[in-house]
Amino acid sequence: MALKIKVENLSLTIPIISPDKSFRHTLMNKYIGGNINQSKNSHVSVTALNNINFSLNSGDRLALVGHNGAGKTTLLNVLAGIYKPTQGTLICNGTVTPLFNQAPGIDKDDTGLDNIRTVCMFLGMSEAEIVQRTPDIVEFTELQDFIHLPVRTYSSGMLARLSFAIATSLQPDILLLDEGISVGDQRFGHKAKARLDKFYNTIDVMICASHSEQLLRELCNKAMLLNHGRIQAYGDLDTVFAAYNQVQEAV
């Protein structure tokens, strides 16, 4: 089994910049002594992740659970490379694709085809890959001639289908999901389910944060319970969910 992700002693501290600590204060601090100076060294910061350790191999599907603000999304952001860790080590072996918002870069005034290209470009596809996958995406959306019209003319179901089709055309090694991928309208559900299953099967490693136990049980084979930025429980789904439910009841 190939090691895909290794996280060691990872901590993340996020500095908070309040509006009153802006330019004026920086200038003031230089020229006015005394009381304002006091605030100079007391930077407000939040320790969002604290000493996180885990590793994932090929085939692992990790569920991230925890309360609001427990650090689930922050951890995903660190794995995606959006936040850089303050301390510790992170090794990701393979292409990491974050799908937090289903399609980054969608513009309502662009046509469906243009949007497919934009999203694919942002997600790092090569020209050949875009050319190769576009017909498949277009066919799956069942948008037919609508694909040449601006996205703002689409119904919300059509838009959901488009972003779903683009997202599931990816072939990432490591997939990061926040609250799964939504399928869109009911009629479409059956066809989408088949495509989604196929998509999930091609992925090597997946990490999914969600509040829905049902979704996570369907997708994942491992789980991690985060609490105040620390790992509280890690292991198989049953143990972690038992711990999670215990914490919830205590609250």
Added chain:
Amino acid sequence: MENVSTTIPIESANFTAYESDLALAKADVLNGLRNFRLWHYIALTEIRRRYRRTIIGPFWTTLSIGIFILAMSIVLSALWNTSTKDFLPYFSSGYICWMLMSNLILEGCYTFVGNDHYLKQLSLPYIIYACMTTWRNLMVFAHHLVIFALVLLYCGHSLNFNLLFIVPGLLIIFFTGIWLCLLLGMLCARYRDVQQIITSLLQLAMFVTPIMWKPEQLGPKGLLITKINPLYHYLSIIRLPLLGQMPTIENWLVTISLSCLLVLFTFALFTKKYRTLIYWL
């Protein structure tokens, strides 16, 4: 930041492990500059979006600049007592080049603030956003050159081989622009006031830079202004070739050395703030 350990990615990791700030910043710059395909595409898409459903597209700005140049030339040539045909090429070339520089500075402030939705979702190299802003403005500049071509036709001036000197000039502007956008983007993301300061300073800068007037008109004082105003040198390296003159050695030396200083300073700041930049947005 303290205690950042260095790691080596196993096998052929596409996504590297965390290294020193310097290594991160260096990788960002190299990977970003190399990804021409992406920043060219975003720049083009943005121009397309801005003028969607207009018939003449980016030429709308060209048209408004053209009208401004024409009107001001009539007024100013009367004021300076020269013929419009003499004054038009000088003023139009200056104004078009000035628009490029001032737009680079103004839009540079939005490099990160204006793209925060991408920055918070994707881990693309930060410098890509600076390349994109610079490249977009160069493409818009190319549209404005139409005005200058029309002016030349009207005035009966012809171009000469000195025009070729615009190539190194634009290259300098391009590379300086990328680093300027990076610097301004960082400053404006951290201190939102900077943008306001720059906007008001730029208005002033347009009048103390010889665009509407010639340095000779001010006598010795004018020469002093042009010597100490760095914007004048940047302006000269692209304007003089358009007017069929060769930029002076001084123009090139000043711009190249200033640009090198800018790159060094910006890269140092970028390295230092690489990990914190995202939290400013």
